[in-house]
Amino acid sequence: MANKVRKDAAEALDGLLFDGMTIMAGGFGLCGIPENLIAAIRAQGVKDLTVISNNCGIDGFGLGVLLENRQIKKMISSYVGENKLFEQLYLSGELELEFNPQGTLAERIRAGGAGIPAFFTKTGVGTLVAEGKEVREFDGELYVMERGLTADLSIIKADVGDSAGNLVFRKTARNFNPMMATAGAKTVVEVERLVATGDLDKDHIHTPGIYVDAIFEGAAFEKRIERVTTRPRAVEGAGAGGEV
């Protein structure tokens, strides 16, 4: 069996990066992002990237560091509100942007990885999102056609992985990572803990190793939190959060 284990991000990405390529980056906000791989891509300096990721990090962290280094030409995202530099680059025309509804983005990636070139969804019918796309009626309701998405490279963060590339994600850090792992021509994964084959419960593997080309244990994980929100210890049952 091919040896998938690498010592670090630079070695895992060796020979995989080229200018003008498309990269899918897992994560939602700063949760579950491949921070070691992002840092290595910044250090390598590859340019004119199209990056498919739900968000674009924040100023100074996550994909924000690739923006600072002017390595990104185009973003395909659902929400980019957390990033001042993003706004500047977009408004000055230096950065292209394609918005996808979050669920459409997730499904486009899932479809791409599953060999499905297009699908129909209710999401976005009658909105700017549907402009220029085929709209078709099924059973009396209108649906818009969306294309599957693939990439030259997917960069993924998992909690635990084994040397065969089997992955287990943790809590909401799973998000876009499993679909993106399937949709990259090459998929590189960083894990917090790399274990031997046999150490994972085979019934609890989220992503089977077939999708993974290279895997390494990250040296350090900063795991920043965008919005630390707590409740006082005295009070029971404060509110539970929201969404966009």
Place this chain on the structure above:
Amino acid sequence: MAWTRDQMAARAARELQDGFYVNLGIGIPTLVANYIPDGVEVTLQSENGMLGMGPFPFEGEEDADLINAGKQTITELDSSSYFSSADSFAMIRGGHIDLSILGAMQVAANGDLANWMVPGKMVKGMGGAMDLVAGVKRVVIVMEHSEKSGAPKLVKACNLPLTGQGVVDLVITDLGVFEVNRGRSPLRLVELAEGVTLDEVRARTEASFEVAFA
């Protein structure tokens, strides 16, 4: 005296039914979780990939791997489950979520909703809003009745880019409650906030509406 944000949230919480799976938007909708009526148990979905959102963590117990769709730290419950964003939106798009409570910039009498984009201003993106309104069984909007400028938000036709067409079931504003019914029946004012007069609502509403107090 119009309703406060908390009173609007409390009114919205009366739309919750025992056993519902619910997705709450940011802003006033988030406050709805504080007013879940006694005897009603709902499961809160977070569209990044979780069912069964618990309360915010105690200080020092935040987990970077556990956030809601507003990117706030949260906690899990015994009944919680985690899944990918594709599974999460399959749940939403597939009509398995009972109720979504969202904010809005404009709602039209025909049920159209605009809540993601103001042309000419930096657009942050729609996130999951378009998927939620397209897929969730019932969509309740909680919003101020007017813009800060005084411009009406309950309009004849949205002039902002739409989030969805014919998707709104009910609107709760600081002045009262309107049945929209996805535009399948005429817009109907069904409740007034305490101390608000019908004349005031008429003066501040662009869309024409029927009055049908319960």
